[in-house]
Amino acid sequence: MACTNCSSGTQDGAPKGCNNKGSCGTGSCNKLTVFDWLSNMSLPQGQESFDVVEVRFKNGRKDFYRNHEKMSLSIGDIVATESSPGHDVGIISLAGELVKVQMKKKKVALDAELLKIYRKATQKDIDIWSEARKREEPVRMRARELAIALNLEMKISDVEFQGDGSKATFYYTANDRVDFRQLIKDFAREFSIRVEMKQVGFRQEASRLGGIGSCGRELCCSTWLTDFRSVNTSAARYQQLSLNPQKLAGQCGKLKCCLNYELDTYLDALQSFPDLETKIKTEKGTAVCQKVDIFKELMWFSYENQPAHWYVLSVAQVKEMLEKNKKNKPVSAIEDFVNETAKEEPKNFQNAVGQDDLNRFDKPKKKNNRNKKRKPNPNNNNNNKKPSNQKNTNTNANKKQ
Structure with a gap:
């Protein structure tokens, strides 16, 4: 993963600065x-x-x-x-x-x-810089031990040394305000270096450390995302997602930033839908909305006294029923408006990319015909064939008898 700039001039392709062989754990190449x-365009003259x-x-x-x-x-x-x-x-x-x-x-x-x-x-600057980078990992582990010894509710997430090795910046996360005055003294005495403490949020911590998300790609915050907007649970509700914190939370422990990517599209689509809390008055009772399909523009309703029985309706049918309710005219029953075309039809899968048939296990197996005659083996016939002289003697003996 090392870029060509930091790996140029080396035989094995290892970066000059971080010596991590392209893992970008400290070099942040990508x-x-x-x-x-x-880059390939020149400036105008003058x-x-x-x-x-x-x-x-x-x-x-x-x-x-x-x-x-x-x-x-x-x-x-x-x-x-x-x-x-x-x-x-x-x-x-x-x-x-x-x-x-x-x-x-x-x-x-x-x-x-x-x-x-x-x-x-210069080469001297690069050597000092690389030596300082090698110290960061052991310093971070020791810094965590010192913070735990003082019973401070904070986490030392990363350590960054200055290029000349004269100062180290300790990045930490904490839920509340932390008094780390004694900790700074311990750091200065332990590492003999100028210390700077910098608090970062949980999203900034994940962007600095990096990782792989549930989608299988690198984290957006560590590759291209720079502005961290607040994400609310309402974004998941508008997109009809189950409010499962284990699935909606990212590696930072907060709601995933990708929940905001398609939120505007869902909000535009929901403008043509009636309010999700609308109730339809019918002669059989009041019907409430249970589920919405934004892509197919369908809504599922059920009576308050029969919540287990759902009826699917299109958005146009729901609006028609609400117009009658505005005129103080109750609808006879929502069963009369059930969208028959909205019922799920069996999906016909096509073999588009050369895959096997999905119903291959449902096909009956071919029966083996046991009565079918086997083909004679020429080698066996030659071995079992009797000599011609023996056959003649047997026939002659039978005739004499």
Whole structure:
């Protein structure tokens, strides 16, 4: 999975920076990448390239930096950027005119004061950066032990070292506010480094760590999703999904972000439906709605005193019955309006892609004809055939008798 930029110049294809052989556990090669579709286009004469570039750090963390020195930078270059204190090391993820689009998307002014790029990273910078990356995993495990020893209700989810190894940022999640002043002192004494604590939400934690969702693909939050909108249970109700928290919750423990993807389409389709809480007055009693099929525009009703017996009606029929109720005219019975065409018909599956017949197990087996004569084996006939002289002697003996 390593990109060509970080694996170039190596014989075995291992990335230079993270040494994870393309697993992207710390190198974040494929997280929140942007395709530069203007890379093969040159600028008009007399126009200078945009002096701001986007730099990517660990686990998809990105920031904008200004190129004051007018260095020739391209996507994939490892650069040393300004930080407080010291400097940080990152990889350029986007350069050129598309940076303006990204800045506008993230609501950053084009003339804002940004940190600058010092230089292209030297081999010494890369060596220090790779050594700092190797320390992150043991430091994270030890940091969790120190937090548990202080009985703090927090979880250290990730640790990120600065490129020069002078500072470490500890990302944590917590339900309530945590007093970690003593924890910072323990971290500074244990690791002999400058410590910064940063709280992230549960969705941000899942986006940093990454993973595979129930759909079989990588998590949206760790690949392309940047804005985390709130997801309510009403989104599942509008889409007629069962309110099962085990199926609706993602790896972050919250409702899945994909519940909002098709919500607008369902809301537009439900505008032509009557209210789900509508009741139809009939001579046999009041009928209430039990189920809705948005795709087929069908609604199921049942009497209040007979909730087990459902009757399927089309949306047009329900509206017709409601119009009669508005005129204080009760409907005779909902059985008279049952949509006969809405009944489920047997599905006829077709062998479209060369699959076997679905009813192959229902076909009767062919009976074996046991009375069928077997074909003679020529080898057996030759072995069992008697010599011709013996046959003649037997016939002659029978004649004498």
